[in-house]
Amino acid sequence: MADDIATSHPSRVVALAEAATDARALLSVRDLTVEFQTGQGRFEAVHRVGFDVAKGQVLGVVGESGSGKSVTALALMRLLPDHAARISGGRIVFDGSDIVPMREAEMCRIRGRRIGMIFQDPTTSLNPIFTIGHQLREGLRVHLGLGRAAANRRAEELLNLVRLPSARAALDKYPHELSGGMRQRVMIAMALACEPQLLIADEPTTALDVTTQAQILELLRDLQQQMGMAIMLITHDLGVVAEFADAVQVMYAGRIVERAPVSRLFANPAHPYTQGLLYSMPALEEEDPPVLPAIPGMVASPFAMPMGCPFHPRCALASDVCRAAVPPLNPIAHAHSAACWHVDAMMAA
Amino acid sequence: MLAYAARRLMLLPISLFLVALVTFVVLRLTGNPVDIFLDVTSTPEQVAALTEKLHLDEPIPIQFLIFLRDLAQGDFGVSLQFNEPALSTVFQRLGGTLQLAGTGLLIAIVVGVILGLVCAVWRDRFADLAISSVAVAGQSMPSFWLGILLIQLFALKLGWLPTSGAGGWRHMILPAVTLATFLLPNIILITRASVLEMSGEQFVIAARAKGLSRLRVLLTHVLPVSLNPLLSFLGIQIGTLMGGSIITETIFAWPGVGRLMLTSISNRDVPVVEAGVLVIAVGIVLTNLAVDLLQMLIDPRIRRH
Ligand SMILES: Nc1ncnc2c1ncn2[C@@H]1O[C@H](COP(=O)(O)OP(=O)(O)O)[C@@H](O)[C@H]1O
Ligand code: SF4
Ligand SMILES: [Mg+2]
Numbered sequence: 001m002a003d004d005i006a007t008s009h010p011s012r013v014v015a016l017a018e019a020a021t022d023a024r025a026l027l028s029v030r031d032l033t034v035e036f037q038t039g040q041g042r043f044e045a046v047h048r049v050g051f052d053v054a055k056g057q058v059l060g061v062v063g064e065s066g067s068g069k070s071v072t073a074l075a076l077m078r079l080l081p082d083h084a085a086r087i088s089g090g091r092i093v094f095d096g097s098d099i100v101p102m103r104e105a106e107m108c109r110i111r112g113r114r115i116g117m118i119f120q121d122p123t124t125s126l127n128p129i130f131t132i133g134h135q136l137r138e139g140l141r142v143h144l145g146l147g148r149a150a151a152n153r154r155a156e157e158l159l160n161l162v163r164l165p166s167a168r169a170a171l172d173k174y175p176h177e178l179s180g181g182m183r184q185r186v187m188i189a190m191a192l193a194c195e196p197q198l199l200i201a202d203e204p205t206t207a208l209d210v211t212t213q214a215q216i217l218e219l220l221r222d223l224q225q226q227m228g229m230a231i232m233l234i235t236h237d238l239g240v241v242a243e244f245a246d247a248v249q250v251m252y253a254g255r256i257v258e259r260a261p262v263s264r265l266f267a268n269p270a271h272p273y274t275q276g277l278l279y280s281m282p283a284l285e286e287e288d289p290p291v292l293p294a295i296p297g298m299v300a301s302p303f304a305m306p307m308g309c310p311f312h313p314r315c316a317l318a319s320d321v322c323r324a325a326v327p328p329l330n331p332i333a334h335a336h337s338a339a340c341w342h343v344d345a346m347m348a349a
Numbered sequence: 350m351l352a353y354a355a356r357r358l359m360l361l362p363i364s365l366f367l368v369a370l371v372t373f374v375v376l377r378l379t380g381n382p383v384d385i386f387l388d389v390t391s392t393p394e395q396v397a398a399l400t401e402k403l404h405l406d407e408p409i410p411i412q413f414l415i416f417l418r419d420l421a422q423g424d425f426g427v428s429l430q431f432n433e434p435a436l437s438t439v440f441q442r443l444g445g446t447l448q449l450a451g452t453g454l455l456i457a458i459v460v461g462v463i464l465g466l467v468c469a470v471w472r473d474r475f476a477d478l479a480i481s482s483v484a485v486a487g488q489s490m491p492s493f494w495l496g497i498l499l500i501q502l503f504a505l506k507l508g509w510l511p512t513s514g515a516g517g518w519r520h521m522i523l524p525a526v527t528l529a530t531f532l533l534p535n536i537i538l539i540t541r542a543s544v545l546e547m548s549g550e551q552f553v554i555a556a557r558a559k560g561l562s563r564l565r566v567l568l569t570h571v572l573p574v575s576l577n578p579l580l581s582f583l584g585i586q587i588g589t590l591m592g593g594s595i596i597t598e599t600i601f602a603w604p605g606v607g608r609l610m611l612t613s614i615s616n617r618d619v620p621v622v623e624a625g626v627l628v629i630a631v632g633i634v635l636t637n638l639a640v641d642l643l644q645m646l647i648d649p650r651i652r653r654h
Pocket of ligand 2: 273309315317
């Protein structure tokens, strides 16, 4: 396996030490690998991904479409599509217990109660035939055993919490009677209903218009400060990360290629892919939504993963070693890691 | 929604008018009922009297107007076979048909939805392959044939159930099961397809992300949204159910409108056929209205003002 090169690298000890999970972290993921079995064949959408989220921390996850962000998130919830995908390796330690081997019944007590999740498209995330109130009450009744009246009161509180105008009336509305932004507020209310320790937000603003995006992010930030939950914020919007996250990790082709505290990543991006993202990013003050800028070339197809560094076909610095072996994710500074053979050369430059 | 129902009901007379027109034309143009009703020994006076009674001497358009006038009063004339008002002849058998069709439909829906769910949950596994392939085969198998097999097995061979006629619930079993098989294969396949389609929707993942169990999401989220395609199908297939009723009632000598229609057609009992066709037409229109209202009840997006 190309990854074995890691053992010959100077930072070998660190790499091995990292394989142990962090007991202090709320979420500690190690070597997470997700395998898909589709009509066209078998591939790994996520390959040996490891990261930690501390209590109350906001972790940004960025990367082009198809880099494995959503699959990672669904794996954390154990909600990968049954037939097509499975966690083929690794550990996901949440609050002290590994959820990979957990039974479904146990997972049901974690989902929605201790880990909440919101999705990219608020239009399709609500069941069109039930009222907002009904869908909010479901989780409250299952997890907290609230009666109908109590659940209803709590549902109204939650809608007020996410600043939905005329919350009481909204309880009896159907999803199609609300705007996209309103629906995303409802989704946030649903995800936070049981005050989870971790919120996974998978591109929560991507489907919304710019003004609404800003409002939803502000809401999320306020709620995070108020309730203190950790957030794993998936986005392909670097501007969002800059404003909101404590740390950020960059994913490429199912792997984490760089991880750093936000200020450090923006000041000193180490991986050529991250640099590409940052240099072509519009200034934050600009009116346009800062979406991920185009980097020449295409994301590697999961079926035709290049040998060596997955980024080498698009990388200006690619050399023979890049084409031969996959670079491991190694520490390059305090709390800063990157998976690139030529980091040292670049940091020096 | 009530206003919508009222509007739809106001269209009912128009549908009925069209049905009446077609019935009238078909029945008057295919032969003279007098020839069949009266035997060869009848006198010309008798023929003339009956012809006048049925208004068969009037020009066709006048006959139609008379027909419409009588229709408006619920008067279809007197049955040539039973010598009583045609409409009450039909109504007497309506209960039997509704009982049979209702039971058959209920069996088809309950069994079909359960089997469809089983197929969807265990997609491409043994249960799905077995049920789906039987259902596909069943789509092309004539159901009356199954009825005859059922009679042979349970009535003639085992002697568990009566072969025919009406009576207690035991008389109901074979005909209701036979009638159910007219719709069952399609209900299974539609439920399967529709549940599979809805299972892929984002809100299913979102519901599970709330911590609802797989089974709970299947029954309280996926199944309800999957019902509308099934209801649409049932609305379209109500005619199949009627046709199935005629065949089933005939096989099992079940005293219903279907069998009455069949004997009335072969006896050219024009008043009963006309009354029967219109009653069936009202039934079809009302069933479709019920389907539409149910769909609106299920899915708020199709509720109009
Ligand atoms: N249900 C699925 N079936 C097959 N492949 C999938 C499925 N979901 C995701 N993938 C593949 O997994 C890879 C990662 O996808 P994803 O995690 O959705 O990317 P993103 O970073 O845009 O969220 C992609 O190559 C995608 O095509
Ligand atoms: S390892 Fe080589 S190809 Fe990959 S990013 Fe670094 S320099 Fe580019
Ligand atoms: Mg995604």
